[in-house]
Structure formats: structure tokens, C-alpha cells
Amino acid sequence: MRVLLVEDEVRLAENVRRGLSAEGFVVDVVHDGTDGLFNAEVHTYDVVVLDIMLPGLNGYEVCRRMRAAGVWTPVLMLTAKDGDYDQADALDLGADDYLTKPFSFLVLVARLRALIRRGAPVRPAVLAAGDLTLDPATRTVRRGDDEVTLTPREFGLLHFLMRHRGDVVSKTDILESVWDAHYEGDDNVVEVYVGYLRRKVDQPFGRRAIETVRGVGYRLAAGGG
Amino acid sequence: MRVLLVEDEVRLAENVRRGLSAEGFVVDVVHDGTDGLFNAEVHTYDVVVLDIMLPGLNGYEVCRRMRAAGVWTPVLMLTAKDGDYDQADALDLGADDYLTKPFSFLVLVARLRALIRRGAPVRPAVLAAGDLTLDPATRTVRRGDDEVTLTPREFGLLHFLMRHRGDVVSKTDILESVWDAHYEGDDNVVEVYVGYLRRKVDQPFGRRAIETVRGVGYRLAAGGG
DNA sequence: TCTTCGTCTCAGCGGGGTCTCAGGATGCAC
DNA sequence: GTGCATCCTGAGACCCCGCTGAGACGAAGA
Numbered sequence: 436m437r438v439l440l441v442e443d444e445v446r447l448a449e450n451v452r453r454g455l456s457a458e459g460f461v462v463d464v465v466h467d468g469t470d471g472l473f474n475a476e477v478h479t480y481d482v483v484v485l486d487i488m489l490p491g492l493n494g495y496e497v498c499r500r501m502r503a504a505g506v507w508t509p510v511l512m513l514t515a516k517d518g519d520y521d522q523a524d525a526l527d528l529g530a531d532d533y534l535t536k537p538f539s540f541l542v543l544v545a546r547l548r549a550l551i552r553r554g555a556p557v558r559p560a561v562l563a564a565g566d567l568t569l570d571p572a573t574r575t576v577r578r579g580d581d582e583v584t585l586t587p588r589e590f591g592l593l594h595f596l597m598r599h600r601g602d603v604v605s606k607t608d609i610l611e612s613v614w615d616a617h618y619e620g621d622d623n624v625v626e627v628y629v630g631y632l633r634r635k636v637d638q639p640f641g642r643r644a645i646e647t648v649r650g651v652g653y654r655l656a657a658g659g660g
Numbered sequence: 661m662r663v664l665l666v667e668d669e670v671r672l673a674e675n676v677r678r679g680l681s682a683e684g685f686v687v688d689v690v691h692d693g694t695d696g697l698f699n700a701e702v703h704t705y706d707v708v709v710l711d712i713m714l715p716g717l718n719g720y721e722v723c724r725r726m727r728a729a730g731v732w733t734p735v736l737m738l739t740a741k742d743g744d745y746d747q748a749d750a751l752d753l754g755a756d757d758y759l760t761k762p763f764s765f766l767v768l769v770a771r772l773r774a775l776i777r778r779g780a781p782v783r784p785a786v787l788a789a790g791d792l793t794l795d796p797a798t799r800t801v802r803r804g805d806d807e808v809t810l811t812p813r814e815f816g817l818l819h820f821l822m823r824h825r826g827d828v829v830s831k832t833d834i835l836e837s838v839w840d841a842h843y844e845g846d847d848n849v850v851e852v853y854v855g856y857l858r859r860k861v862d863q864p865f866g867r868r869a870i871e872t873v874r875g876v877g878y879r880l881a882a883g884g885g
Numbered sequence: 886t887c888t889t890c891g892t893c894t895c896a897g898c899g900g901g902g903t904c905t906c907a908g909g910a911t912g913c914a915c
Numbered sequence: 916g917t918g919c920a921t922c923c924t925g926a927g928a929c930c931c932c933g934c935t936g937a938g939a940c941g942a943a944g945a
Contacts, residue, residue: 586891603799608725624893626933648799649901649932650812811902849904851922874912874921 436460436551439483441471441497443490454540468492475501475508481551486513498530502572509550562597565659567636567644569597578640585635592628596645601657603648629653665689666696666722667711679765693717700726700733706776711738723755734775787822790884792861792869794822803865810860817853821870821880830877854878
């Protein structure tokens with residue numbers, strides 16, 4: 436049972452290392468994201484425990500690059516209690532479980548055992564609509580062979596549309612899922628971001644994937660436009 | 661056998677919970693629509709029992725959003741005896757069965773068992789009248805293989821006609837359902853919109869799906885015209 | 886500090902959707 | 916056939932919806 440622990444708070448890392456060793460795990464500890472990524476790619480672990488706030492590369496980035504490099508070792512993320520990102524983001528970015536700091540050591544062990552029992556996850560499916568593809572694991576979007584770079588918000592919006600491709604989704608649904616369930620703003624933001632997306636994934640290719648359904652919402656054409 | 665019970669009347673909810681537990685169900689109880697929706701999306705149930713009159717989100721809205729989120733757990737709706745909505749509406753909005761309050765506990769159990777036996781339903785059926793089809797989920801209308809684009813009002817009208825296909829519906833019925841229950845205008849709007857619809861779903865195809873029943877109202881031919 | 890980038894707000898516009906109105910067409914009763 | 920009620924439809928006004936450019940703001944990096 437090999438565990439890679441990526442945690443920059445030295446005392447916390449050391450405590451966890453000792454505890455896990457006592458539980459029979461073999462533990463490698465590194466203190467920044469770059470080392471974490473390197474180790475995860477070079478060695479073989481049964482599970483990786485990954486803090487989010489890290490010097491160098493943050494936890495999300497480490498996880499993303501691991502997946503992009505084809506490393507599918509289960510990842511448990513340690514999220515701060517004040518959710519800058521929420522847990523859905525963690526899971527969405529390729530983590531397999533998460534724990535909010537501060538956490539109980541017993542819970543950590545139980546979760547790790549559960550993850551190891553489940554084994555390495557399969558690679559999440561790439562979403563496709565015609566020649567428009569979105570890979571949640573590597574966070575890449577392509578139109579045919581051309582890669583399209585999106586900001587996080589744009590990516591979240593396209594991800595949502597592609598999960599519901601073929602269906603009409605209202606601006607309210609979008610706001611609640613891509614922004615926040617209690618978002619208090621004008622839903623004009625959605626229009627603005629739909630505009631951004633169109634300029635990146637449709638107009639340069641002369642396509643029309645994102646249709647407006649006036650008075651109702653938007654629909655991503657199942658065929659990609 | 662996990663059941664989610666969404667019911668704001670605390671005593672009724674408690675009674676049902678006890679009864680279902682005695683019958684061997686595992687029951688989660690929540691008292692408003694928002695919690696109901698959250699639980700239905702996050703956990704896995706075999707069936708959801710959903711009251712219509714709820715604080716927060718009403719039952720219809722909970723059901724609609726569940727389906728919109730891709731959750732197809734069977735839903736049994738509890739409708740009040742004075743039908744603000746009718747049962748057809750309940751079924752149309754994605755519920756799988758309904759029970760009118762007050763109801764017999766034995767009947768409830770029987771219905772739940774039946775629903776669970778049937779398993780999770782597929783997406784709601786596309787409405788069809790001959791070769792005229794309407795898909796509420798994707799909001800698309802087709803005449804044969806040809807897609808017809810409708811405005812929201814036109815779509816609402818056709819949706820209503822198709823739910824009552826074969827029946828004669830009065831202009832007043834239409835106004836109250838497709839426009840607003842307290843609509844104060846001339847019912848000539850209905851005539852105008854029937855005209856629009858005919859020009860989109862009938863005339864280009866040389867068909868006559870929407871018949872005028874002079875002095876009474878309109879009827880959508882069950883065979884699609 | 887200055888720049889860059891991502892996010893969001895705001896206001897103006899263009900156009901599509903909704904509805905009203907009036908005159909024409911059609912059906913029904915006698 | 917005549918007259919009336921009902922229905923149909925073209926024209927047009929109005930208004931709201933959605934799109935977009937400009938810019939404010941904050942965070943992160945040079």
C-alpha cells in the first residue's frame with residue numbers, strides 16, 4: 436500500500452506520515468506540487484493524497500497534469516474549509532474523493548482504504564458533439580484537430596452544455612450549475628459567456644453549435660453545429 | 661428499498677415514514693422542495709414521494725429540475741384534492757404516478773411497490789400524433805423527418821393540443837393553460853396562434869392536424885391530420 | 886508599479902415575438 | 916339566398932429579449 440502525500444505544511448505532513456505508517460502504509464512525502472507531479476508520474480502508488488494550496492503547482496493543476504499524462508492513480512484532495520472552489524470542482528477535475536480540512540485521521544484512513552479497494556478509476560469519457568470534443572480530465576477542448584483554449588468559466592459553461600447536448604437548458608439552470616446555486620446577479624452574464632464561447636468554438640470554424648432558443652434558453656446541437 | 665419523502669406537513673410525513681419503515685423501506689424525509697431536489701440529485705433512491713404544495717420549490721418544479729438534471733428516479737406525486745393542476749399535468753411533467761390526498765396507506769404502498777418493480781423510467785415519451793412529434797425535453801417538433809421551429813408561445817400551444825389530442829378543447833381552456841389563468845384579453849389571440857401553427861406544421865406538408873370545431877374550439881387529430 | 890487576464894456590469898441596438906385590430910371569408914340557421 | 920355569428924388572416928405597433936462593445940474591477944504575474 437504505497438501512498439504519495441503532497442502537503443506543504445511540514446508538521447501536518449509529518450503527523451499524517453507517521454499515522455499512515457503505523458497503519459501499514461508506505462508513505463512518500465513531498466512538499467510542493469512540482470515534486471508531487473514528478474513522483475506521481477515516475478513511481479507507482481496505490482493512492483495520492485493531494486493538498487490544494489501548494490507552492491509551485493496547486494493541487495488542481497497537479498491532478499490535471501497527472502491525468503493528462505495518463506496517470507490514473509486514485510487521488511484524494513484536501514480542500515480548505517472556506518471553499519474557494521467547491522467539492523464538485525475537485526471531483527470534476529479528476530479527483531476521486533476529497534476531505535475538508537481539518538479532518539479526522541480515522542476518516543482519512545477509511546477513505547484511503549475505500550479508494551484503494553475501488554482501484555484505479557477509469558478515464559472519464561470525452562464528451563463529443565460532432566467534431567467538437569471536450570475532455571474533462573485534461574480540460575481540453577477541440578474543434579476537429581484544432582485545440583481551443585477556454586477560460587475556466589467558459590470551460591464550465593461548455594461542459595454543462597455538452598452534458599446536456601441536444602436539450603434546451605434555461606439561463607437559470609446554467610446560472611445554478613455553472614455559477615452558483617445562490618447566484619444573485621443578472622443572467623446577462625450567461626448571454627455574455629455564450630457570446631465568448633461562440634467566438635471561440637463556432638465563428639472561427641463557421642459553425643453554429645450553440646443555438647439560441649428565444650424565450651427559453653440555449654441548446655448545444657448534438658451534432659456539433 | 662430507499663424512499664425519499666418530500667412532504668411539508670410534519671405529522672403526515674412522520675406517519676408515512678413510520679408506516680413505510682414498518683413495511684421494510686428505508687425512508688429519508690425532508691420538508692421542503694429545495695432539500696428534496698438536493699437529496700434526489702445527490703443520493704440514489706428507488707422512488708421519490710413528492711408533495712405538490714411545498715415551501716421553496718413546489719413539487720412540479722422539483723420534478724422538472726430532477727429530470728432536467730438527468731435524475732430519472734420514479735416519482736409519485738401527492739396531489740391535493742382541489743386540483744389546481746390536474747393529474748394529467750403531473751404525469752406530463754415527469755411524474756410516474758400520482759395519488760390524491762387524502763390517500764389510503766395501503767394504496768400508497770401498493771403503488772410504490774409497483775413503481776419500484778417497473779424501475780427507473782426512460783426519458784418521458786415524445787408526444788406523437790401521426791408523423792407529428794413533439795419532444796418536451798429537447799423542445800423540438802417534427803413533421804416526419806423535418807424539424808419545425810416554433811416560438812415559445814407556438815410551442816406551448818402545440819404542446820397543449822398534443823396532450824389533449826383527439827379531444828376538443830375550448831379557446832378558454834387554451835387561454836388558461838397556455839397563456840395565463842387570469843388572462844384578460846380577447847381570445848382572438850388563440851385564433852391567431854392556431855393560424856401560425858397551421859402555417860408551420862400543416863400547410864407546408866399539405867396536412868390538417870388542427871381542426872376547427874365551430875362554436876366549441878379546436879381538436880388535434882390523433883392521427884396527425 | 887504596470888500589465889495582463891478573467892470576470893462581470895451596463896447601456897444601446899436590432900430584431901423577433903406577441904398581441905391588437907379590422908376587414909374578409911366561411912359556416913350555420915332560417 | 917339572406918343575415919348573423921364565428922373564424923381567419925394580413926398589417927402593423929409595441930415591447931421585451933438577446934447580443935455586443937466598452938469598461939470597471941480584482942487577482943496574478945512581470
